[in-house]
Amino acid sequence: MTKQSVPNYLVQAILVTLFCCLPLxxxxxxxxxxxxxKLQVGDYEGAVLASEQAKKYCWWSLYxxxxxxxxxFIIGLVSGGT
Amino acid sequence: xxxxxxxxxxxxxxxxPKRGQFALITFIIIAASVTLFxxxxxxSDLYPPSPFRVLTGLYCPGCGTLRALHQLxxxxxxxxxxxxxxxxxxxxxxxxxYLNYGVEAITGKSLWQIFIPAKLIWFLLQVVIAYWVVRNIxxxxxxxxxx
Numbered sequence: 001m002t003k004q005s006v007p008n009y010l011v012q013a014i015l016v017t018l019f020c021c022l023p024l025x026x027x028x029x030x031x032x033x034x035x036x037x038k039l040q041v042g043d044y045e046g047a048v049l050a051s052e053q054a055k056k057y058c059w060w061s062l063y064x065x066x067x068x069x070x071x072x073f074i075i076g077l078v079s080g081g082t
Numbered sequence: 083x084x085x086x087x088x089x090x091x092x093x094x095x096x097x098x099p100k101r102g103q104f105a106l107i108t109f110i111i112i113a114a115s116v117t118l119f120x121x122x123x124x125x126s127d128l129y130p131p132s133p134f135r136v137l138t139g140l141y142c143p144g145c146g147t148l149r150a151l152h153q154l155x156x157x158x159x160x161x162x163x164x165x166x167x168x169x170x171x172x173x174x175x176x177x178x179x180y181l182n183y184g185v186e187a188i189t190g191k192s193l194w195q196i197f198i199p200a201k202l203i204w205f206l207l208q209v210v211i212a213y214w215v216v217r218n219i220x221x222x223x224x225x226x227x228x229x
Contacts, residue, residue: 008198008203010198010203011175011176011179014172014175014176015176017143017144017210018143018144018147018166018168018169018172019144019147020144022133022134022142023134025143025144026207026210026211029203029206029207029210030207032203033200033203033204033206033207034200036197036198036199036200036203037200037204039197039200040199040200064133068130068133069130071130072130072131073130076127
């Protein structure tokens with residue numbers, strides 16, 4: 001068992017917390033911590049599950065950020081603002 | 083337990099799919115930097131508002147990030163720090179991890195392999211949440227943390 005083999009997506013979690021500005025980023029950090037917590041006690045399967053969760057939260061957070069951006073763009077176009 | 087545990091790793095994979103990803107990330111960073119350099123988020127309509135701020139009227143840990151990056155790109159380090167200190171503190175780590183990713187993508191060997199102790203990540207989480215709360219307290223010295 002190598003500790004390195006399970007990614008915890010911590011960097012991505014911090015990025016979405018800072019840029020997408022949503023609680024999902026915090027949820028992703030929680031999962032990132034879970035990955036390393038579980039690896040430290042040798043729970044490899046638990047770590048893999050937490051890793052998948054972390055990845056999921058990062059993606060959803062990014063999607064939410066992009067959705068807001070597109071929504072803002074459409075509202076801007078409709079209201080005729082520049 | 084607070085020491086960083088180094089784990090060595092042998093890289094003997096065939097083709098590295100990380101190269102394309104690294105190129106994409108680099109492209110996004112350059113495009114975002116150019117945009118942020120020329121359009122100040124403090125005065126431009128180009129950027130969407132923070133959804134959390136719009137919905138709740140409160141600041142979140144990410145508030146001020148874009149304005150801070152704009153100031154940073156213009157060399158105004160202190161102003162950038164004032165807009166979002168947590169972002170500025172985390173920036174060296176983010177750049178480090180970007181460089182590490184790039185070196186691994188190109189050469190197949192990473193600069194470092196660090197296992198971050200879980201305790202440190204839990205601590206980071208507490209810092210982020212505390213920061214989130216404290217920067218919304220509307221009087222000195224806490225108000226200094228607001229963007």
